[in-house]
Amino acid sequence: MNIQAYIESGIIESYVLGMADDQERAELEQLSRKHPEIRAAIEAFELSLEQTALQNAMPPAPSIKKDLFVQLESEFNPATEAKLVSMPTAQTGWLRYVAAASVILLVVSAATNVYFYKQFREASNQYQALLVEKTSLLAQNEALQTKGLDLYNGMLIMSDPAFTKISMPGIKTEENKLATVFWDKKKNEVYLLANRLPQTSKDTQYQLWAIVEGKPVDAGMIDTCSGLCKMKNISNASAFAITLEKRGGSPTPNLNQLQVIGNVNG
Amino acid sequence: MYKPNLLLEVATKYSESELVRLLQKRGEQAFSYLYDNYSGALLSIIFNIVKDEELANDVLQEVFVKIWRQAESYDSSKGRLFTWMLNIARNASIDTIRSKSYQNSQKNRELSENVYSAAGVEQLQVDQIGLRKIVHQLKEEYRVLIDLSYFQGFTQDEISKMLDIPLGTVKTRLRTALIQLRGIIQP
Numbered sequence: 001m002n003i004q005a006y007i008e009s010g011i012i013e014s015y016v017l018g019m020a021d022d023q024e025r026a027e028l029e030q031l032s033r034k035h036p037e038i039r040a041a042i043e044a045f046e047l048s049l050e051q052t053a054l055q056n057a058m059p060p061a062p063s064i065k066k067d068l069f070v071q072l073e074s075e076f077n078p079a080t081e082a083k084l085v086s087m088p089t090a091q092t093g094w095l096r097y098v099a100a101a102s103v104i105l106l107v108v109s110a111a112t113n114v115y116f117y118k119q120f121r122e123a124s125n126q127y128q129a130l131l132v133e134k135t136s137l138l139a140q141n142e143a144l145q146t147k148g149l150d151l152y153n154g155m156l157i158m159s160d161p162a163f164t165k166i167s168m169p170g171i172k173t174e175e176n177k178l179a180t181v182f183w184d185k186k187k188n189e190v191y192l193l194a195n196r197l198p199q200t201s202k203d204t205q206y207q208l209w210a211i212v213e214g215k216p217v218d219a220g221m222i223d224t225c226s227g228l229c230k231m232k233n234i235s236n237a238s239a240f241a242i243t244l245e246k247r248g249g250s251p252t253p254n255l256n257q258l259q260v261i262g263n264v265n266g
Numbered sequence: 267m268y269k270p271n272l273l274l275e276v277a278t279k280y281s282e283s284e285l286v287r288l289l290q291k292r293g294e295q296a297f298s299y300l301y302d303n304y305s306g307a308l309l310s311i312i313f314n315i316v317k318d319e320e321l322a323n324d325v326l327q328e329v330f331v332k333i334w335r336q337a338e339s340y341d342s343s344k345g346r347l348f349t350w351m352l353n354i355a356r357n358a359s360i361d362t363i364r365s366k367s368y369q370n371s372q373k374n375r376e377l378s379e380n381v382y383s384a385a386g387v388e389q390l391q392v393d394q395i396g397l398r399k400i401v402h403q404l405k406e407e408y409r410v411l412i413d414l415s416y417f418q419g420f421t422q423d424e425i426s427k428m429l430d431i432p433l434g435t436v437k438t439r440l441r442t443a444l445i446q447l448r449g450i451i452q453p
Contacts (some may be wrong), residue, residue: 008445009441010442010445011441014440017416021441043346045452046346047349048448049348049352049450052400053310053311053352054306056397056399057310058306058395060309060311065325067304068330069298075335076297077450240451257380
């Protein structure tokens with residue numbers, strides 16, 4: 001069979017226009033399955049027929065669409081609607097206002113966002129500052145509590161009858177200086193109160209000595225402590241003295257640097 | 267100024283397969299799109315057949331009801347959606363002109379048309395519209411055959427008897443007419 005002659009016989013047009021009889025139609029459908037060129041010729045004519053019909057359209061009465069949709073109202077599936085992105089152009093009037101309103105809302109929203117962000121930043125900074133302040137106040141509070149407790153403990157020692165108070169005034173030329181030792185002779189505990197001892201330089205430090213059987217015994221280095229400073233335990237002391245030594249202390253006192261001295265009474 | 271129309275036009279372009287899928291799922295929006303895009307083309311062919319604008323509009327509505335209710339039976343392997351709709355429109359129109367009420371009204375119409383023509387009133391000329399306008403370009407002998415066969419729906423056998431021409435001649439001439447017709451619409 002000559003396919004090209006068949007295609008050009010007018011049968012394609014007759015078929016597409018619905019003018020072919022049953023026998024011709026069956027034959028064409030069967031042949032078109034075997035010959036893609038027949039299929040292509042059918043499609044080409046369908047397309048040009050469609051184009052021609054669209055170009056030669058005449059506008060229907062506007063009421064027809066309205067009546068049609070009223071008639072079929074109950075047959076539409078609302079679930080299918082939801083999937084569509086399109087909208088009929090007839091409804092774009094209000095959409096324009098919705099779009100304009102959205103733009104305005106967006107601008108207002110953006111401005112509000114900037115405003116609230118600034119407020120947030122400010123509040124956040126203030127909060128951070130307060131947090132730092134609170135931490136430092138807490139630390140100060142704790143330090144004060146410790147100091148208060150130390151002072152209280154010191155008062156307990158000073159008023160304890162078991163402790164002997166040894167006042168150590170400054171030696172000649174150092175009269176303005178004063179320190180006090182509280183010593184429990186039975187338990188050998190020694191506490192020092194630096195009443196008036198000026199701050200030392202970086203590389204020097206005060207050292208407490210006990211005079212035991214005529215010889216100086218190291219009783220510990222004096223650090224900055226609030227109230228009473230606990231020193232080394234000492235027994236059988238006849239006197240206490242403080243010298244200025246190199247930082248960290250010395251095994252034997254530098255007597256040239258004697259600051260204060262006091263004898264144990266009784 | 268913000269113009270949403272451009273966007274929407276892009277959004278409303280369905281592919282034919284998507285359109286068919288949505289129609290078969292009973293989508294109102296797809297059907298609305300179908301109407302907006304094809305009702306004019308179908309009305310033109312209906313008018314070519316029933317020759318009365320008001321009646322053509324009624325038939326158009328009837329045709330879209332058929333398209334809607336028969337959408338399930340459309341088979342894309344047999345041809346384009348438009349071809350299928352066009353055939354529904356043609357068949358509905360031919361059924362209309364064969365009805366008794368049409369036959370009666372046609373007689374009255376011819377009378378009133380003569381009155382209008384005499385009064386010089388401009389009538390919408392069927393030959394100036396749609397496919398008929400194209401068929402009008404064919405030679406008389408071909409034009410008559412296409413009118414009887416396509417626009418009036420007579421079989422070739424009926425035409426052979428009506429015109430008193432052998433069936434073979436009717437067949438050959440009609441095929442030739444169709445080939446010429448394609449030559450016009452398919453440049």
